[in-house]
Amino acid sequence: MTSDERALRRMRQVGRVLRLAARLDVGPPASTQAGPVIHAANHRSFADLLFAAAAFAQWGQPIRCLVAADYFARPGLGRLLRDLRCIPVEGMAAIDLAKDVLAEGTPVAIMPEGRLVPPDEWDEGRVGRPHPGVGRLAIDTGLPVAVAGAAGTEELWPRGRDRPYVRPWKRRLLTMRTGFLGPVDAERSRDATAAIWDGVKACVAEAEAAKRGEG
Numbered sequence: 001m002t003s004d005e006r007a008l009r010r011m012r013q014v015g016r017v018l019r020l021a022a023r024l025d026v027g028p029p030a031s032t033q034a035g036p037v038i039h040a041a042n043h044r045s046f047a048d049l050l051f052a053a054a055a056f057a058q059w060g061q062p063i064r065c066l067v068a069a070d071y072f073a074r075p076g077l078g079r080l081l082r083d084l085r086c087i088p089v090e091g092m093a094a095i096d097l098a099k100d101v102l103a104e105g106t107p108v109a110i111m112p113e114g115r116l117v118p119p120d121e122w123d124e125g126r127v128g129r130p131h132p133g134v135g136r137l138a139i140d141t142g143l144p145v146a147v148a149g150a151a152g153t154e155e156l157w158p159r160g161r162d163r164p165y166v167r168p169w170k171r172r173l174l175t176m177r178t179g180f181l182g183p184v185d186a187e188r189s190r191d192a193t194a195a196i197w198d199g200v201k202a203c204v205a206e207a208e209a210a211k212r213g214e215g
Contacts, residue, residue, distance in 0.1 A: 003085065004062040004106075010083045011062075015054030018047075021166040022156055023173045025210060026055040030146035030178035036102040038141070039063065040134050040196050041148040042127045042204050043111035047157035047164055051150055051174050052109060053084055064101055065109040066094050095133045095140075102141055110134055112197065116159045125201035126208065135192030138184040145181045145196055149203030150174065151211045177206035 001009075018024065031037060041048065049065060056063045062085075069088035072078040081088075087097055087108070098108045110133075117128030138145050152174040157164035165172070181199050186192035 007062055007064075007083070007085045008057060008060070010080075011053040011057035014050055014080075014084070015057045018050050018054050019171075020168050021164055021171060022047075022051075022152070023171050024051070024054055024058075025173065025175045026051075026058055027175075027177050027210070029059040029061060030148065030180045031144070033144075035107075036105055036141075036143050037107040038098075038102070038134070038138055038143055038145045039107060039109040039148060040145060040200055041109065041111055042150060042200055043113045043116055044150070045116060045153035045157045045159065047153040047174070048111065048150055049081075049084075049086070050164075051153055051176065052148075055176055061107070063107050063109050066098060066111070092133070095137050098137055099141060102143060110137070112193065112200075118159050119154065126204055127197070127201055130193055130197045130200075132189040132193045134196055135184070135186065135189035135194075138192045138196065139186060139189060142183055144183050145199075146178060147181060147196060147199035147203050148176055148178045149200055149205070149207045150176045151204065151207040173211055175207040175210040177203045177210065179203050 065086045066089045067086040069090045072088045101108050112130035112134040113128040114131050156172045179199050184192045184195055
């Protein structure tokens with residue numbers, strides 16, 4: 001069994017467990033093309049990682065997510081992150097690590113906000129401010145970019161809580177919508193980041209509408 005196959009098996013296990021606490025509406029994948037793609041998404045909750053694992057498992061697509069290195073030191077959680085082949089990152093080294101993984105032909109997922117963003121810090125698009133690293137990554141590699149927006153994860157696992165709510169009799173709805181931008185045509189990282197973030201915000205709006213039953 002290859003490392004991708006092992007990771008997909010673990011992702012499916014995560015999806016089965018997550019479904020005990022939530023109803024998942026992931027929509028179609030942004031792209032079915034094989035090979036390296038940069039995936040960018042919003043970040044409201046640590047449940048975003050679990051939701052992403054479940055979604056990519058449903059699509060049958062392996063993915064490696066960039067995750068803050070300190071999470072890997074937590075008992076139990078660190079093992080899960082390693083099983084999912086997440087990439088521990090700190091500071092600007094994240095971009096170089098992402099380049100290395102992409103060069104191997106593997107897609108990566110990055111959350112440009114760089115941290116869990118509480119609702120009181122959301123802008124009118126219900127997201128936080130992105131860091132420009134994702135734009136630099138897109139420019140330097142010239143690889144296609146896919147975007148995703150998730151809603152409901154902050155209700156399942158609120159920021160500051162050490163575990164998600166698990167109530168099988170009252171499962172919370174998590175929604176995700178995706179889009180495909182392709183290679184980003186920009187010369188400056190901030191312009192590339194702005195284009196990518198506009199795509200993420202559009203997906204977030206679609207996910208929020210789906211959660212309300214409007215789409």
